Amino acid sequence: MASAKPSSNSSSREKLHQAYNLAGEAAADTASHIKERAANTASNVKERARSSVERGKHRATDMEHRLEESIQRHPLVSVGCAFAAGWLISKILK
Numbered sequence: 001m002a003s004a005k006p007s008s009n010s011s012s013r014e015k016l017h018q019a020y021n022l023a024g025e026a027a028a029d030t031a032s033h034i035k036e037r038a039a040n041t042a043s044n045v046k047e048r049a050r051s052s053v054e055r056g057k058h059r060a061t062d063m064e065h066r067l068e069e070s071i072q073r074h075p076l077v078s079v080g081c082a083f084a085a086g087w088l089i090s091k092i093l094k
Contacts, residue, residue, distance in 0.1 A: 071078040
């Protein structure tokens with residue numbers, strides 16, 4: 001009977017060791033999966049941000065060209081508007 005307990009005890013230790021190893025492998029797999037998903041998400045966010053910046057640059061350039069054309073077509077109105085805006089800002093800040 002003495003031999004039954006050590007064998008049972010060592011079997012329990014082996015099972016515990018196997019469970020520990022399996023848990024470690026599962027944790028490593030999960031960490032690897034999370035790391036991969038995080039990298040993919042970061043890449044997608046980076047690409048979307050780059051696309052948004054490019055669209056913003058194009059819109060700003062387009063607006064700049066339209067404003068330049070408007071100023072060239074109506075120079076006196078443009079100077080008058082700039083003067084009025086400056087005067088208004090100076091009155092607000094006083």
